[in-house]
Amino acid sequence: MIIPCAGAAAQDEDPESSTQQSPRTLDRVTVTGSLIPQAQIETFTPVTVITAEDIQSRGFAAISDVLQQSAFSTGGVQGSQSSASFTQGAETISLFGLPPGYVKYLIDGRPMASYPALYNGSDTFNNISGIPIDLVERIEILPGGQSSLYGSDAIAGVINVILKKEMQGSALNIRGGTFTEGGGNSFRASFSTGFQSADGRTNALLGVQYEERDPIWAYDRDLTRQFFTQGSSPPLASRDYLVLSPFTSYKFLDPANCANVSGQFGGTVGLQRRPGFGDEYYCGSFYTPGYRTLRNGKEATQIYGNLTFEINEGMQLYANVLHSDEKVDYHVGSNFTWWGSNTESMGYYYYDPNLDDYLSLQRAFAPEEMGPGGFRNTMQHDDSKSTRVAVGLNGVFGDSAWDYDVGYTRTDYKLEEVAFVRFAEPMDNYFRERVLGPQLGLDPTYGFYPVYSPDYAAFYQPISPQDFASLTGYATTESKTVDQMLRFQVTNTQLFELPGGDAGLAVVAEVGNQEWRYDPDPGYLDGTIWGTTAVSGGGERDRYALTTELRMPVLEPLTVTLSGRYDAFKPEGGGTIDKPTYSLGLEYRPFEELLIRGKYGTAFRSPTLSDLYQGESGFFIAVTDYYACSLLGFEPGNTDACPAALSNRQVFGTQEGNLDLQPINADVWSVGVVWSPVPRMSINVDYHNWDIADEVTQQSTDALMLQEYRCRTGLDDINSQLCTTTLSQVTRNPATDQITEIYTPKINVSRQTLEAVSAGINYAMDVGIGALTFRGNYTQKIDHQYQQYAEDPYIDLLNNPFWSTDPKQKADASITWATDHWASTVYANWFSETPNYRSEVLAHYDDPLARKLPSHLIYNASVSFSPIEPLQFSLLVNNVFNKMPPMDWSYPGTTGAPYNENNFNVYGRALYLEARYLFGRN
Template identity: 65%
Template sequence: MVLPAAGTALAQDPPKELDRVTVTGSLIPQTEIETATPVMVISAEDIKARGFTSVADVLAKSSFATGGVQGAQTSASFTQGAKTVSLFGLPPGYVKYLIDGRPMSNYPALYNGSDTFNNISGIPVDLVDRIEILPGGQSSLYGSDAIAGVINVILKKKLDGGVFTIRGGGYSEGGGSNFRASFADGWTSADGRVSVIGGVQYEEKNAIWGYQRDLTKQYNQNGLTPPLASRDTLVAGYFDSYHFLDPANCSNLTGLFGGTTGLQQRPGFGDEYYCGSFYTPGYRTLANDEKSTQGYLHGTFDINDNLQLYGDVLYSHEETKYHVGSNYTWWGTSADFGYFWDDALGDLVNLQKAFAPEEVGSRGFRDNMGKDTSDSLRVTFGAKGTFGASAWDYDFGATYTEYKLKENSFVVYADAADQFFTDRVLGPQLGLDPLYDTYPVFSPNYAAFYQPLTPDEFASFTGRITSHSKTSDSMLRFQVTNATLFTLPGGDAGLAVVGELGKQKWNYDPAPELLNGEIWGLTSVAGGGDRDRYAVTSELRLPIFNPLTVTVSGRYDSYDASGRTIDKPTYSIGLEYRPIDTLLLRGKYGTAFRAPTLSDLYQGESGYYSSVIDYYQCAQRGYLPGNTDACPRAYSERQFFGTQSGNLDLKPINADVWSAGLVWSPIDRMSLTVDYFNWDIDDEVTQQSANALSLQDYSCRAGIDDINSPLCQQTLSQVTRNAAGNITEIYTPKINISNQKLEAVTAAFNYGYDFGRFGDLSLRTSFTENLHHTYQQYAEDEVIDLLTNAYWSSDPKRKADGSLTWSLADFSATWYVNWFSETPNYAATNSPLGYGAANARKLGSYATNNVSASYKLFEGMEVSLMVNNVFNRMPPYDFSYLGSSGAPYNSYNFDVYGRAYYLELRYAFGK
């Protein structure tokens, strides 16, 4: 059943008997479409008419998705080939993703290198029947992760005949040409007992490169400072800054980066000159090169009137290619030597060499793009039916999902690169420096340093490595349901009880070269583990009397990880009150949680460098905590080596969530919904504070706390001091410490009118506003207002979208608008002062428009034309970006893709 626009069912004159359906947000089949849980439904027709190109595109454009996330424009993220969304500005991992009501497997790599999440790029959009979005906490029904909301993607289950679709398109600004083809067919046996539907979708997209867009092909031409060319071939000294030592004045390098490299100058930096280009930012991808294939099969077999067997398989294969750009494709001496000493210059020196496309090979950077290959598999089979002649239904099923990821990376081998440049430029080591007796001494051949490399030379110290990762989730699920348990004055009470048993696994196995230091400028972290889980869920729906229905649900989840049990009960209560047939008042209160993810528990150790106040050493000199400003810098900014990792002792993240709203539908095909949501989230996972550990270390050593207490013994084991008593290392694992509070309001208005021979008009709109959003990372920190503190968040406060569709006979057209409110500029987001910083201000609201038109040429054949971002809107001009920026816009909020166009042909073969 394709659900109508929110609220329309309330206004129609119902028949005496309505079929009961299962709506996302409830386990009990019922006749009411609108319940205590708000649901936004996006049908397959909506997806096509609004010009959405993928499931990820659908969700990113939703008015609920107010938070920015890393995407293809990042080009150097930890999860370059994956796509996700942030509902209401909450972390991506706070969304529970379902396919046909069952959980998706997690993506093997970690979002931003630390958090587990779901990738939604591998779902075949042509085979989607509808997408249902439930905002708010839903853990009492769906378990862990359902804090921000639940997204249920429902695939097609019935087809009357074969359907073939072919689609092609591109961008008016260049790049990104794409092609998609799909075929689906269904078959039902003559007696109706066997039903099968299957489909396949293939898609490929070409990358968009920075040089294909005016805003990203070069360094910022209209910034707060003049544009600065990249320092592609640079000799930099410690005492005298830049040294320019090329007798040819960069003439040997002028053919690099498309012939744009030349002699450049930065006044105030030593000799001031170096070799570089203004156009290096253009040599990275802004949209990935992608190829994907998905296959889907679903079937049912009716054994008898009381028993049906069912099964489905969904498989996805994706290949994603991208390039991080010359900023990440370089070599230098700093990583290995720190500096080296040059007697002729009388200075500590570093070399810096960025590799150009012409040095890589005949196809430039296309020859050394990173490539992520993923394969996901989802298999479900089971049986459902009725216990004899009773009102009790059952559904017993097994689901197995797995996700495999192979990351093939182009790398520079550290030893080979060092040896190449030692032989070519540095020459033999001549001892140690005369100042510190620490740094190596060389007498370089600088003329050789200013020479371009041949592709063969470049290939001599570069290559490819492969990292593997995998997640899997197996689940047995049993549900019994009685939709007519007993009769109350308002109707039949319903009950559902669910039991689940499963096992989850995660393993991240980087290439060994990344772990043992063989790769120049890159490292990684291994990790892996598994856990068993089980859960029991119940839901009871009580129509107390005709206007009032109460729904209560409860769930108990338990996880067994490394011999430790992590468990969590959750519950909710929902109220529906219908004072009149056309008005629904609703409210819901419940608890939600997120269990510690496998990466939170089992992520391996990784290192970092930072600084901290050594409170103990400062106190020894009379500067007590709270009065350390005058403490000597050696102690007030103590450099240390940090180690971070997962933590097997983590607790669940907890949340209290409630909502209240109304649905009003005074006339047929018109509805208004308004809902308020409130979240109180505690025990969020973050890295332990090094500052807090140093402070606790002081309290223990100073006798404020008992040094023999478990707290002090644990602290002293995490803070390492040398023989002089100074901090040298701090261990900062993940802990439960942070909290968020969020309030939001959502609204939707839908209207339709039949003009007879002049056609039919349909309007659908939705709106979200975050009213209040605060965050506190550590208990000793001040509370951050994420709606006003631009340094912490650049998310818009309000977001809306809407579509207007006109249909007449065989023709239909849709105009779609997506809008969000003001966002901070670069100056505001780049300073702890936020809007108090110089040049900080807000950028104006932003909107894009899509237009589509479809025409049925003849029976079964339909042609569609779609133009997205029809006015070719680019990111708003932000004068506060510096001239050193190669992408002067916030890629979390905007993109530079511009106008896109698609032509689609759809042919239905009939029954």
């Protein structure tokens, strides 16, 4: 069941039964979005509740599926399809298109620890893949700024995952699945059992979940197994063996015309041609894009336990632990598994006196060179282990109305990334000895580049698996986060009497410590590992917070809620970073069926530990030198024919933390209505508004290249602050004027504003042969503006496709029919039009190929049958009609993934069979 934009169900109540009662007659319960137990299930803050029954009936396979398909999740995010990203093994979401780190994640009301690796190599975020989906009681999504209650990060909203606390008897669940297009076979099993002592004072629950799944490879899907055949340009084979000049482009120097390497990549390598590129010929394959994973393989085990013990009538001891051990496997693909001579250690280029030209060599490594198993032998493994322990005591102070809760929570999150790497010295030496030969001095023009007389026939040769193994291996990066907190709360729901009822007060004090360490293999930083670099850094800080909330029913129809919080962070090696936040919430009920609500408050995000302590970290990235391409007549948006040395330039980038960063600040407000025209129906509409300032930003590398082009060509004032900053971030080789390095620092400069509307409807009715339930949620972004630097004009993120390809609208809906033995659900997930590739590159739609792709709609369906009460069988079909991304013909033939990987996937239809058995219940 979903209660969209309504108050969360009780944390100790059955939410299904709660909706059948009048809000005025409920016992007081705790809801997400308030610290004070209260009688209303709908308050001034909208909350969406997704129950365990919803998760199961809609076929969701993971918590990330649940949240990414939420109507609030309108922003695209990097994931397992984002090859060679810094966190390809993790899963997250973006609420309303805001950064993933702007979401506060809670487990049972307490903050989750951050993922040790950094999103996009820069930002702290939460990985939601390690939560056992079979042990979840429900998920509560609270949109909007909530820092006055929950502190840092709660700008976009709060997501509270509530795990099961007690049960009668035991439950066994077995689920297996596959994709009709191939790959991704999965198996999941879980067991949970509950125990209660004879006197009722002790309750315990123990659960374990095990899951394994196979990866999906790009060659498993028609759209991704080869270069795009239906694009805006003919497909072009990968340059698996290429000799390249920065001045005269391609040189084809293979006397065998690729015959010696034709057996590679499954026998698909051959003589290929790119008209207009020097000699035009090279050795390559049309099928190399297939050699990467689109969905990670996974093996995971989670163990969960919860215990409560009533010491006496007014005092209870509680403890719980959640341990997750997860290993994901993936491959970044052929495009990132290669060797080239244009590196610093080899002088970037070499001079060949026989050809009187400056050249470089590059070649891909084929699966046949990796031995039996091919690319499966060279996968990357991310092994994460997290343990979360919470212990505490709650109760009542004597006969008073004051409750207390004192608890300690600690989470240790450790990540080990085992990456397949190429070792620089043996690899460079291998090609020097077999191909380049001895160095003959320095070039005659610049006196900088080494001179070689290579054996080109030796270059166009396969490498034996034994030689390949001697040049490659694995490197291990270890990282961790630690988050611990001591929390004390006192609450009084009968502080004093007002005309509308009793006022309530909650006061919370917190003290804690946070730590982040990221220790890459030294080879990433000292150049021992070829062609790859890494983030590094580490630090810790103490933190303190004091929170108060006062709820006042000043009149029978009007309730006012005030909250305020003070947060202070004390980083090692820095001063105190502090921030007060507050909020005012109003609930007005002119009559029982109608609630008018509103909230205004402030929110913030403290500089993260990585923002503060990230060391000077490097990364390699391919960029388009738009300025150099424009000098050859290839303007932005039309760079397909620009020489690869310019249009696909491999450069080194750097970034680092800044101890002088200040918090990101936000003013957030909302207003809405909830209307229940008939029993068992509710309709809600809420307007949300954000004004976010002082954002920490790291500039997009492609945006940096475009901006440099604009400055150097005079489209923007080269003396402006924007151009001065841009040009200082781009380093060019003084001899060739080619880009060698870019710098993307972290600073508090950016700002964005956002307006959105969310709506929902719930309706349940009896139809004679069962019950029918309908739930629907809808989100529309009205306006989203972004300003990177203070003097820059605002960028319209809803209408500028270069800066954002997120949909403006998103919706989900379900209809469920249930009887005593049968249940069936149809679930739909929809989002509106999105920009195509051409418009994204051009940043506008004023081009024949630039347009919007049609909206996207997928359906899930499930049928469950219970032949006897404790046994249930289910058939679940996700993406019933095997819907693929809308065809985008504006992609060129040089891509192997002609769709936006942040918005779509090509997994296709999934089938699951599930059996559940409940036993031992009274």
